[in-house]
Amino acid sequence: MREASIGASEVKSAAVDGDFLIEQVTRQLVTIPVGTLGADGSFERGTNILPTVNAPVFAVLPKTINQVYTSFAEGDFSLGQLSLLPDQEAKMNLDAFLGRHAAILGQTGGGKSWTVASILQKIAAFPQSTVLLLDLHGEYSKAFGDNAEVISAADIEMPYWLMNAEELLGLMIDRAESSAPNQNAKFKELLQAAKENHPENVALGLEKITIDTPVYFDLDSIIQEFKRLDTEMQPKAAGSGLKQGPLYGQFTRLLMRLESRLNDRRYDLIFKPKTYNTSGSMDDLFRKVLGEEPSNRKKIVVLDLSPVPFDVRGSLISLTLRCLFDFSYWHSRVNGERYPIAIFADEAHIYLSDASSDQAPRESAERIAKEGRKYGISLTVISQRPREMSSTILSQCGSFLCLRISNPDDQAYVRNLLPDSIRGITSMFSSLRRGEAILIGDSMMMPTRIKVDRPDPTPNSNDASFVKLWSNDPSDLDVAAVLDAWRNQKVVE
Ligand SMILES: Nc1ncnc2c1ncn2[C@@H]1O[C@H](COP(=O)(O)OP(=O)(O)OP(=O)(O)O)[C@@H](O)[C@H]1O
Numbered sequence: 216m217r218e219a220s221i222g223a224s225e226v227k228s229a230a231v232d233g234d235f236l237i238e239q240v241t242r243q244l245v246t247i248p249v250g251t252l253g254a255d256g257s258f259e260r261g262t263n264i265l266p267t268v269n270a271p272v273f274a275v276l277p278k279t280i281n282q283v284y285t286s287f288a289e290g291d292f293s294l295g296q297l298s299l300l301p302d303q304e305a306k307m308n309l310d311a312f313l314g315r316h317a318a319i320l321g322q323t324g325g326g327k328s329w330t331v332a333s334i335l336q337k338i339a340a341f342p343q344s345t346v347l348l349l350d351l352h353g354e355y356s357k358a359f360g361d362n363a364e365v366i367s368a369a370d371i372e373m374p375y376w377l378m379n380a381e382e383l384l385g386l387m388i389d390r391a392e393s394s395a396p397n398q399n400a401k402f403k404e405l406l407q408a409a410k411e412n413h414p415e416n417v418a419l420g421l422e423k424i425t426i427d428t429p430v431y432f433d434l435d436s437i438i439q440e441f442k443r444l445d446t447e448m449q450p451k452a453a454g455s456g457l458k459q460g461p462l463y464g465q466f467t468r469l470l471m472r473l474e475s476r477l478n479d480r481r482y483d484l485i486f487k488p489k490t491y492n493t494s495g496s497m498d499d500l501f502r503k504v505l506g507e508e509p510s511n512r513k514k515i516v517v518l519d520l521s522p523v524p525f526d527v528r529g530s531l532i533s534l535t536l537r538c539l540f541d542f543s544y545w546h547s548r549v550n551g552e553r554y555p556i557a558i559f560a561d562e563a564h565i566y567l568s569d570a571s572s573d574q575a576p577r578e579s580a581e582r583i584a585k586e587g588r589k590y591g592i593s594l595t596v597i598s599q600r601p602r603e604m605s606s607t608i609l610s611q612c613g614s615f616l617c618l619r620i621s622n623p624d625d626q627a628y629v630r631n632l633l634p635d636s637i638r639g640i641t642s643m644f645s646s647l648r649r650g651e652a653i654l655i656g657d658s659m660m661m662p663t664r665i666k667v668d669r670p671d672p673t674p675n676s677n678d679a680s681f682v683k684l685w686s687n688d689p690s691d692l693d694v695a696a697v698l699d700a701w702r703n704q705k706v707v708e
Pocket residue numbers: 321322323324325326327328329330598599649650651667668669670676677678
């Protein structure tokens with residue numbers, strides 16, 4: 216609604232002339248047609264009749280508003296209350312929110328992590344739900360109580376043998392090298408043999424094992440063979456003496472690259488699995504990641520990625536996401552029914568960015584965003600930097616839950632992701648209070664401003680209070696304990 220009042224210049228000239236001005240306000244109402252209320256009170260989205268100029272306007276009663284929101288919601292899932300009508304639950308369609316993927320956007324401190332905790336606590340109220348939360352700062356370990364299994368990424372193993380051939384090649388081969396085609400061909404050949412010949416895999420009785428079949432193989436035997444070929448000498452055809460073998464020197468750089476990875480302790484959870492080092496152990500690994508261990512069933516699995524360094528984190532995330540995608544694909548194929556998995560990726564701009572040097576996590580996530588709907592695997596990305604996020608993922612999102620965004624460039628970026636008719640709403644982003652959000656898209660009847668319910672317990676993401684902490688009496692700082700934890704990469708209790 217726009218109001219035009221008397222301008223300052225008119226007031227001034229009237230004062231000079233000694234005139235008296237009567238305030239004449241012009242009111243303009245901009246309307247967006249949302250849906251149609253039937254005579255029986257039923258509500259339908261969309262309309263085929265538009266109001267004309269001078270048509271009467273009525274305020275809608277709370278009862279009708281409730282009807283409108285409820286008719287659209289699937290189940291009784293509510294995010295909080297409407298900001299404009301505090302008694303009205305903000306009912307939303309969770310199927311649409313998850314099924315068509317979502318983005319939770321807002322500037323730092325806007326309340327994203329709290330919102331995620333609040334949503335997941337509600338999701339955990341379902342008797343059987345499956346959520347994987349990628350937690351970059353270790354904020355959520357206490358947010359879900361008994362409903363969650365918190366796995367430290369430093370403890371979970373995502374073994375190399377789960378990688379498909381493409382992912383393994385990506386780790387080993389530098390395509391710029393002239394010997395890359397030879398390395399590529401030889402690696403595939405050795406990988407095929409290593410998987411086929413491993414006694415455990417033979418016993419699995421699979422009809423066909425390919426280089427992508429997720430079964431255990433011994434990486435070391437492949438490395439030994441590379442070493443042999445790299446230094447192989449053959450007898451000369453005529454006469455005495457030796458000459459270099461056909462692949463002599465072709466693998467020197469590959470071996471160097473591979474060995475530096477293998478010797479890098481940070482990669483032990485990928486290259487030196489202690490728990491998951493047989494094809495049979497894959498069952499346990501998936502049960503753990505999905506929270507489906509029979510004696511310890513959990514609805515939410517929090518993968519705490521804070522203890523692992525950046526590059527390892529990328530490999531870990533990409534492998535986890537790809538494996539979950541494949542799992543839900545095959546689950547649908549086997550059972551004809553889906554096993555819904557919701558993945559929540561906090562701080563997604565860090566590892567799902569278009570500009571990141573490690574493209575693997577983004578590619579795995581994009582695949583879920585593009586094809587996951589069909590198999591019941593959903594991705595919700597959470598980010599304070601929408602401009603740095605993968606544009607493919609954002610454009611696949613059917614719902615946007617936007618918290619406070621005051622940066623005009625970020626606002627403009629989000630505006631471009633929205634349908635034309637509701638782009639104007641982005642101007643409200645900067646007026647949102649903490650914990651207030653506007654939900655836009657498939658999952659809500661109409662763009663709605665919501666006061667998101669406070670999570671209980673809250674995630675550990677409070678602002679540091681300088682004033683409070685600096686007001687304490689000075690005490691001795693335990694530097695050693697901090698350094699010790701830093702060096703150990705864990706808090707020793
Ligand atoms: N629904 C809410 N009700 C009351 N206070 C809230 C709410 N949501 C957030 N806050 C306040 O805002 C602070 C920051 O919230 P939160 O950690 O969720 O921000 P964030 O958007 O995740 O920030 P970052 O991008 O830095 O991770 C919280 O510590 C809390 O004090």
